[in-house]
Amino acid sequence: MNTVRRKIAAIVGSIGLALGIGLVTAGSAHAGSNGQQIMILNNGGSAKTVLVWGNDQNGNSVKQCFSISGYETWISGWWWKGSMSVYWYDYSTNCSNNNPSNSSYSWTADIPATSSNDWQAIGRPGNTTLDNINRQIEFFDNRHVANSVKVVGYNQNGNLVEGCWATPGWDTAFSGWWWKFGPTLYLYSTSNCSGGYNSTVKTGMGGRDGTWYGATN
Template sequence: MFKSITPRGTAAAAVALAGATLLAAAGPAAAAGNGQQIAFRDNSYSAHSIQIEGHNQNGYHVSQCFTVSPGGSTQISGWWWKGTVRVKSFNNGGCTGTTFRWSQDKYIPEQQSGDWVWFTGY
């Protein structure tokens, strides 16, 4: 007596295909599990750079300068932050000058529904 294994094989293939489709759809949203990216909106119309200081996705304390668009919005992609983060804006490029224009501390969650946390400078 022979048993047909075709229905089981077809069902297993369907489950595997559904799982692969679900994993492919998870893409970038999965990155939000260990920190967020920062976006900056300049309402002062004079910021040329921002310094972001805090912990990255690996738990290291880092400080980095980024160029921003005066009067515009800038997304700092590829840098992931978590915990308390400080953003300072500068009127000059390269985060230079004797004083900074504006500063804000904000708690960045490790997980949230999206990948971005916005800071607004004045």
């Protein structure tokens, strides 16, 4: 994965925290012995802020608005655990006054108490809009169950193709392969996409042409 892109994303996330937007309804979470930090995937490319509403590692309710920029934003220094709701706000710079009903899209995630890397990726899963655009895929194995991933779908030339990638870690970029029309990811416990797959992830490639799409399980 491109290190420069990751560093820029991390800086953007820190800027969002520094801006604060003044919407904390409980004390901010701090690193502890359990809980995870989150990384927001802005797959549609139009969201400016996200409202995160959940519990920190101590069980305190936290509701906070964060500025996001680009395809991914790392929200470092905030630790979460259990069920949380994330609301994306397209073109809004203040989470539409901290109101979930004004959001453009919402998703409920379950953040585990422990994980091998202390991060969970949260995107806009379930959007299967068949947009005629070309994007590369980055896969985040939140559940740590995939040792390889097979992607089946249409490439930038409209041909039905498939490819297999070993996924030894949490974050794997399928660089150099371009997809459109919502390809499907098949997750395998083996390292070479052999045997039966254990689950699937359906992508929705809506967004901007030539960018990344973050898929999570």
